[in-house]
Amino acid sequence: MVVRREATILHVDMDAFFASVEVLLDPSLKGKPVIVGGAGNRGVVASCSYEARAYGIRSAMPSVRARRLCPHAVFVPGRHDVYADYSRRIHDVFNSFTPLVEGISLDEAFLDVAGAQRLFGPAPGIARTIRAGLHDELGLWSSVGVATSKFVAKLASEAAKPAASFTGPVAGAGVEVVAPGEELAFLHPLPVEALWGVGPATLGRLARFGISTVGDLAAMPEATLVGALGEAVGHHLHELAWARDDRAVEPQRRVKSISHEETYAHDKHELEDLRVEAVRMADAVATRLREAGLAGRTVTVKVRFHDFRTITRSRTLPSPVDTAPAIARSAGELLDEVDISGGVRLLGVGTSGLVDAVARQLTLDDALPDEVAPEWDDASRAVDEVRRRFGAGAVGPATALGRGGLRVKRRGDQQWGPEER
Numbered sequence: 001m002v003v004r005r006e007a008t009i010l011h012v013d014m015d016a017f018f019a020s021v022e023v024l025l026d027p028s029l030k031g032k033p034v035i036v037g038g039a040g041n042r043g044v045v046a047s048c049s050y051e052a053r054a055y056g057i058r059s060a061m062p063s064v065r066a067r068r069l070c071p072h073a074v075f076v077p078g079r080h081d082v083y084a085d086y087s088r089r090i091h092d093v094f095n096s097f098t099p100l101v102e103g104i105s106l107d108e109a110f111l112d113v114a115g116a117q118r119l120f121g122p123a124p125g126i127a128r129t130i131r132a133g134l135h136d137e138l139g140l141w142s143s144v145g146v147a148t149s150k151f152v153a154k155l156a157s158e159a160a161k162p163a164a165s166f167t168g169p170v171a172g173a174g175v176e177v178v179a180p181g182e183e184l185a186f187l188h189p190l191p192v193e194a195l196w197g198v199g200p201a202t203l204g205r206l207a208r209f210g211i212s213t214v215g216d217l218a219a220m221p222e223a224t225l226v227g228a229l230g231e232a233v234g235h236h237l238h239e240l241a242w243a244r245d246d247r248a249v250e251p252q253r254r255v256k257s258i259s260h261e262e263t264y265a266h267d268k269h270e271l272e273d274l275r276v277e278a279v280r281m282a283d284a285v286a287t288r289l290r291e292a293g294l295a296g297r298t299v300t301v302k303v304r305f306h307d308f309r310t311i312t313r314s315r316t317l318p319s320p321v322d323t324a325p326a327i328a329r330s331a332g333e334l335l336d337e338v339d340i341s342g343g344v345r346l347l348g349v350g351t352s353g354l355v356d357a358v359a360r361q362l363t364l365d366d367a368l369p370d371e372v373a374p375e376w377d378d379a380s381r382a383v384d385e386v387r388r389r390f391g392a393g394a395v396g397p398a399t400a401l402g403r404g405g406l407r408v409k410r411r412g413d414q415q416w417g418p419e420e421r
Contacts, residue, residue: 144175
């Protein structure tokens with residue numbers, strides 16, 4: 001006898017989150033095609049209102065193309081700190097129903113409400129209550145999918161979304177429920193690109209087999225898929241096409257890496273300029289590491305050249321680090337190995353191989369006198385305290401001091417493209 005799981009997995013996705021927050025904070029934007037992102041020639045669209053979507057504008061689209069599609073669109077720079085604050089408030093609502101909340105991004109999360117039904121009722125009712133609560137408390141709309149698995153719940157939330165129009169969003173279902181036993185009836189008519197892992201290249205290969213829907217894919221023997229796409233991808237897509245997804249909601253997903261990157265309005269050709277940028281990013285990465293109580297074993301730099309060619313260079317250190325000087329030193333040494341003569345349009349600095357900061361082991365460098373190897377832990381803690389009291393721009397690396405003051409790198413700065421200078 002097969003025991004069928006209950007539909008108790010929710011996927012909650014905020015509707016046009018960044019754009020909706022901007023309209024909420026500036027009501028004069030209501031009804032206009034609003035684009036959140038970089039407005040410059042190298043900018044990209046982070047989010048847009050449903051009025052803008054009616055013109056064919058989508059997230060991750062180059063801003064130049066978006067402006068061609070809708071010349072009268074209103075561009076608004078992204079504000080990561082504001083969206084993060086709203087995200088925390090959104091998660092407070094989620095956590096009031098269940099502790100099993102797995103955040104995927106600032107504006108979406110999976111919830112397992114199996115244990116909450118005795119207190120709050122059936123899962124579909126919980127979904128509707130959460131959606132109404134988010135709107136009542138924050139003034140923001142969301143779409144919710146309810147299903148037996150994370151995969152189907154995510155597709156269900158997409159089906160519940162509003163439709164775009166030139167006059168604003170056309171209300172969708174708001175909450176879409178895929179009951180146990182109805183997964184395949186819901187899934188198989190969908191276009192095959194709805195499946196996780198089907199990008200343009202995979203879509204092209206599947207098209208050669210006459211596959212256009214998930215049902216078409218499900219009808220193909222797994223061995224044929226594996227032969228066409230490889231063992232991992234073929235098996236993965238075959239499982240999804242039959243709605244097989246046993247992943248549990250994971251409330252505390254461990255961070256695997258922390259990084260910052262920046263696209264420049266004009267290519268940088270001088271190594272010293274990039275070293276200064278690396279110091280700014282190392283400072284920001286180190287701050288986030290300490291806030292999370294983590295340290296990183298591997299330092300990585302990412303470089304995108306003028307022709308969009310992108311490389312990464314990494315170095316694994318003898319012991320984990322969480323201070324800006326240590327990260328900046330490694331990043332600078334990695335940059336020394338890169339030929340930047342053609343011009344650099346993007347630079348990134350990051351750490352991975354993260355461990356709890358308390359797990360750091362002393363090295364010989366730590367035992368050297370202060371005049372040889374300065375002890376940066378106390379200084380870093382002092383910097384953290386000053387920033388907590390007076391703001392992020394109160395203190396920072398001396399190399400980040402320019403004509404406009406201290407250029408401290410903040411999370412989300414120029415995330416969607418540089419300002420034109």
